[in-house]
Amino acid sequence: MAKQASHSPELKRTWWLKHRYFRVYMAREATVLPLIFFIAWMLGRGL
Amino acid sequence: MNTSAKRSDEPIWWALFSAGGVCFAVFIPAVILFIGVLIPLGVMSPEALSFERAHGLLFSFPGLIFIGVVICLPLFHAAHRIRHGLHDLKIGRNTANKIATYGAAALLSALALLGFVLGVM
Numbered sequence: 001m002a003k004q005a006s007h008s009p010e011l012k013r014t015w016w017l018k019h020r021y022f023r024v025y026m027a028r029e030a031t032v033l034p035l036i037f038f039i040a041w042m043l044g045r046g047l
Numbered sequence: 048m049n050t051s052a053k054r055s056d057e058p059i060w061w062a063l064f065s066a067g068g069v070c071f072a073v074f075i076p077a078v079i080l081f082i083g084v085l086i087p088l089g090v091m092s093p094e095a096l097s098f099e100r101a102h103g104l105l106f107s108f109p110g111l112i113f114i115g116v117v118i119c120l121p122l123f124h125a126a127h128r129i130r131h132g133l134h135d136l137k138i139g140r141n142t143a144n145k146i147a148t149y150g151a152a153a154l155l156s157a158l159a160l161l162g163f164v165l166g167v168m
Contacts (some may be wrong), residue, residue: 013137026135032128035071038079039118039125043159 054112070116096137106166126152
């Protein structure tokens with residue numbers, strides 16, 4: 001019997017906008033950006 | 048047993064992410080508190096971070112550790128989160144994102160270490 005390919009549902013790019021929990025999750029993940037700016041600032045000051 | 052199983056590089060990225068997360072949570076707030084709050088507010092003397100003192104502290108072995116925990120490891124932590132954020136937002140391809148994010152973290156870490164070497168010389 002031929003092996004059936006598993007089904008993986010296609011998500012849209014905006015999937016995280018549909019639920020408050022995921023919006024909070026994405027906002028929390030975005031807190032990495034101030035870290036990048038701070039490190040870039042420190043590197044800029046040091047060099 | 049499958050002896051030709053492909054080894055994954057993910058443990059390396061997750062280990063760097065984890066180590067960087069600890070440094071991000073413990074050391075970065077302390078650095079922000081001293082550099083960004085206490086000294087500008089005058090709670091601590093500006094002389095505590097005068098050029099000569101800062102130069103002496105930074106370009107020593109503890110300074111190298113400081114660069115590692117405040118710049119290099121948090122950079123890999125940030126790179127990992129950005130890579131997974133891009134995956135969540137369905138932007139780019141996994142391999143390209145991996146090269147871009149970890150490559151940028153490695154490049155900036157190398158830049159920081161180059162700055163250290165130049166400062167020591």
